Amino acid sequence: MKDIYILGIESSCDETSFSIVKNGVEEIATVISSQIDIHKLYGGVVPEIASRAHIRNITFVLEECLTKAHMTIDNIDAIAVTYGPGLIGSLLVGVECAKTLAFLYQKPLIPVHHISGHIYANNLEKRLNFPLIALVISGGHTELIYMDKDYSFKKIGATLDDAVGECYDKVGRVIGVEYPGGPVLDKLATLGKHTYNLPIPLNDGTYNFSFSGLKSAVINLANQEEKRGHKINQEDLAKSFQDVVIESLTTKTMKALKEYKVSNLILAGGVAANKGIRSKFQQVCEENNINYTFPSIKYSTDNAAMIASSGYYAYLLGRRADLTLNPTSSCELK
Numbered sequence: 191m192k193d194i195y196i197l198g199i200e201s202s203c204d205e206t207s208f209s210i211v212k213n214g215v216e217e218i219a220t221v222i223s224s225q226i227d228i229h230k231l232y233g234g235v236v237p238e239i240a241s242r243a244h245i246r247n248i249t250f251v252l253e254e255c256l257t258k259a260h261m262t263i264d265n266i267d268a269i270a271v272t273y274g275p276g277l278i279g280s281l282l283v284g285v286e287c288a289k290t291l292a293f294l295y296q297k298p299l300i301p302v303h304h305i306s307g308h309i310y311a312n313n314l315e316k317r318l319n320f321p322l323i324a325l326v327i328s329g330g331h332t333e334l335i336y337m338d339k340d341y342s343f344k345k346i347g348a349t350l351d352d353a354v355g356e357c358y359d360k361v362g363r364v365i366g367v368e369y370p371g372g373p374v375l376d377k378l379a380t381l382g383k384h385t386y387n388l389p390i391p392l393n394d395g396t397y398n399f400s401f402s403g404l405k406s407a408v409i410n411l412a413n414q415e416e417k418r419g420h421k422i423n424q425e426d427l428a429k430s431f432q433d434v435v436i437e438s439l440t441t442k443t444m445k446a447l448k449e450y451k452v453s454n455l456i457l458a459g460g461v462a463a464n465k466g467i468r469s470k471f472q473q474v475c476e477e478n479n480i481n482y483t484f485p486s487i488k489y490s491t492d493n494a495a496m497i498a499s500s501g502y503y504a505y506l507l508g509r510r511a512d513l514t515l516n517p518t519s520s521c522e523l524k
């Protein structure tokens with residue numbers, strides 16, 4: 191079979207990224223331009239600033255990716271782009287770029303759901319094994335997805351309120367660490383002890399999650415300590431918080447694997463970069479004979495390689511968009 195090269199484009203939040211992936215598994219070149227240093231100044235992503243930065247960067251990132259791959263658009267078989275969910279102004283930049291390239295070079299245009307991209311990030315190092323359960327944990331999502339083949343997504347649980355990454359970032363802000371709080375709390379947790387008593391979120395029999403109560407508990411605790419003139423111990427709070435998050439994620443996920451009789455688990459999304467979460471899953475998966483995969487750090491947070499990988503399987507299934515493709519800030523994974 192002829193090799194298929196997909197050009198992936200990702201611009202749904204604050205990373206402008208292009209990647210070329212061969213046959214869905216082999217990364218040829220990826221370039222990611224992150225805006226974190228700009229948004230740090232504001233304590234979070236500012237949508238208007240994000241779209242403008244995408245516009246400033248996008249052509250240079252494309253050029254750098256092609257140069258790195260020693261390829262031109264003529265070598266590309268199809269263009270895969272994130273069409274949602276995400277920040278609408280940011281998505282528009284990537285989608286418009288993809289449509290322009292598809293039109294100019296007469297290439298097929300493949301619409302890719304951002305979460306499908308996060309799931310297929312695991313495919314870049316090892317072909318996905320079905321049936322599987324994906325635990326998607328990112329800044330905007332916390333979901334359990336069952337898949338018995340490529341592009342068959344069955345959502346079996348989700349957060350009822352905040353996403354886990356959003357909760358990390360908000361807790362980070364409350365205890366005074368810079369944006370994004372997730373990676374900082376992850377590091378602090380390795381130095382701390384579990385000394386603060388926090389509630390295990392939504393400790394019920396369902397596959398759903400809830401993190402807003404936990405976030406409020408941390409805010410209340412920080413306020414009370416301040417009133418008493420006590421200083422929060424950042425390391426201990428990070429450790430106490432992370433332990434509770436891990437307990438919630440592992441309990442629900444292991445229950446789903448058991449009840450669905452599935453022995454393959456993958457982690458997906460930016461929070462999958464968390465060392466504490468990765469290693470706890472490693473331990474419980476070993477104890478329960480579960481094949482466990484997580485993306486390498488560079489593929490955990492937003493990148494276009496995952497979009498190109500997911501786009502390859504969409505391409506094989508004949509999924510195409512035309513030049514009327516419109517991004518959408520929220521859309522179901524299908």
Ligand code: KG4
Pocket residue numbers: 203327328329330331354355356358359370371372373374376459460461462463464465490491492
């Ligand atoms: O997947 P992603 O890059 O963007 C979305 O699709 O949302 O995820 C970003 C999220 C942020 O909330 C960030 O704080 C979190 O992933 N994150 C982490 C870690 N690295 C990134 N959270 C916990 N521990 C980490 N090491």
Ligand code: ZN
Pocket residue numbers: 304308328329459460491492
């Ligand atoms: Zn993401």
